[in-house]
Amino acid sequence: MNSDRVQEQYEEFPYPARDPADEKRRLISGSPSHLAEINHYIFAGKRDFAQPFRALVAGGGTGDAAIMLAQHLADIDAPAEVVYLDLSAASREVAEARAAARGLGNMSFHTRSLLDLSGFEPFDYIDCCGVLHHLPDPQAGFESLAAALKPLGGIGLMVYGELGRTGVYDMQDMLRAVTGETDPGGEKVATAKRLLEQLPATNRFRRNGLMADHTASDADLFDLLLHSRDRAYRVPDLAREIDGAGLRIASFIEPGRYDPALYLRDKGLLGRLGGLSHIEKAAFAELLAGNMKKHIVYCVRRENEADTVAKPTMAAVPVLRDAPGPELARGMPMGAGFSAQVDGLDFQLPLPPGAKEILLRCDGVRTLDEIRKDLPGAPDWFRFKPHFDAVYGPFNAFNKMLLRFSPA
Ligand SMILES: C[S@@+](CC[C@H](N)C(=O)[O-])C[C@H]1O[C@@H](n2cnc3c(N)ncnc32)[C@H](O)[C@@H]1O
Missing domain, CATH: 3.40.50.150 (Vaccinia Virus protein VP39)
Structure with a gap:
């Protein structure tokens, strides 16, 4: 190729x-x-x-x-x-x-x-x-x-990633056997759809419930199952x-x-x-x-040896990646944990009792120290920090909360 x-x-x-x-x-x-x-x-x-x-x-x-x-x-x-x-x-x-x-x-x-x-x-x-x-x-x-x-x-x-694509390369190999190199793209797509309809229940691609990319469009189907060169x-x-x-x-x-x-x-x-x-x-x-x-x-x-990943210090501004913190927090029942669904797995992670109060103040403008001072009772930094870390941990683990020090 x-x-x-x-x-x-x-x-x-x-x-x-x-x-x-x-x-x-x-x-x-x-x-x-x-x-x-x-x-x-x-x-x-x-x-x-x-x-x-x-x-x-x-x-x-x-x-x-x-x-x-x-x-x-x-x-x-x-x-x-x-x-x-x-x-x-x-x-x-x-x-x-x-x-x-x-x-x-x-x-x-x-x-x-x-x-x-x-x-x-x-x-x-x-x-x-x-x-x-x-x-x-x-x-x-x-x-x-x-x-x-x-x-x-x-x-x-x-x-x-190789493991999540289990069965994809079986499909690519089979489709190479039943399509001609010079078949028009549309014909290859039609052949692939016919094969997909007849996969036995034990076929590794059929059993891989994580793969739905090919259902979105012909371009997606081609990209997943008929690619002339890809590796994982x-x-x-x-x-x-x-x-x-x-x-x-x-x-x-x-x-x-x-x-x-x-x-x-x-x-x-x-x-x-x-x-x-x-x-x-x-x-x-x-x-x-x-x-x-x-x-x-x-x-x-490699020669950039600095820690390039932001850390939650007093001057850090927490930024919610997908929705403003106050909006997210308002819809959150008191005592709720953090939940995420990714590629077939459900995660439920605990959040500390004050999580909602903290998230309500994560507006993408206030620093951690400003958030702390605005909380009921304005806890000192050393009491506040473990609570914030317990919120930041799950949210950052799923790339939902990031930090910045520079102006927006
Ligand atoms: C699967 S698409 C990904 C497109 C886009 N990056 C995205 O994530 O939506 C792969 C793209 O890489 C392009 N491509 C492949 N080899 C390339 C190369 N050597 N130089 C530049 N582009 C290339 C293809 O033309 C195609 O548009």
Whole structure:
């Protein structure tokens, strides 16, 4: 398979399928590349977005990450540029139309390979979501991105996870056997649908209840089951390629899912894991959960030894990622815990008795110290901090609460 086959696929089926008219009613947001996440995980919450900021979205597809990031930066009037790049001209057309529908003037568009980033000034941030696992030599992709990064910059990556994709490669192998290389794309999709209807109950793809991506559109079906080249990673393979490019993982997303303590209650077993590195613990969590369909990571250069992940100190402003804290807290029954559903698992985590009072004050403006002073009885910092940590722990584990020190 050569790179043209992949390019042809995305010319015929720009991915994901998007209608620029939908920009009028919603902004698609996700990970990586949410601005609050970039700040929290790469710049320790301290990036001053009043200073020039250059981002590259490599393999931007129909534009989800590029549009989200450009919109977040435009919302705060940042002097920023988001450089969108993709091999597929059809995908770029959709992304450009989405930018035009939003009136975004902070983007530029390029049709070329991420393996050739010559001529671009170094970037503060690079997004590469769902692309490197399609390259003939993913390591070359990791290296090309790393070489285009500023010394203190960071990269947000997504690659497929092997265990959650159980059965996908069985389907791809079978479909290669029953389709011809030169069959038109539409015919391949029709063949795949016929095969899907006849899968025996024991088939590994059919038994993998986590996979519904192929039901959304023909482009999604093609991407999942008929791709001409994709590979999936386990945590140690991914960590090795990242390391080989001179980078290190600052955080997995969602961080808690990569922590065995989220799944195991047995203190004896957890104690045995105490001496493992954070990558080894993440690899253990991956085997334990068995449901990771993708791995999202924020990386920085290996020589950047600073702790790039924000910490909850007095001056930190807690930011709720998806809904303002007061709104979330108002709908919360007194004494409620934290709950999350991800990829087939339900999590119920306890919250401290004062959680609602704290969340009511997490408006994305107040610092932790201001929140503390405003609480009934204004507890001192040392009484307040463990309570806040008990709220922050579950919310941050699922990437729902982030921190910033710099102005919004
Ligand atoms: C699965 S799509 C992901 C699109 C987008 N990043 C997203 O997450 O929605 C993969 C994209 O990578 C692009 N691509 C593949 N190889 C590439 C390369 N060497 N350079 C630039 N883009 C590439 C494809 O054209 C396609 O648009």
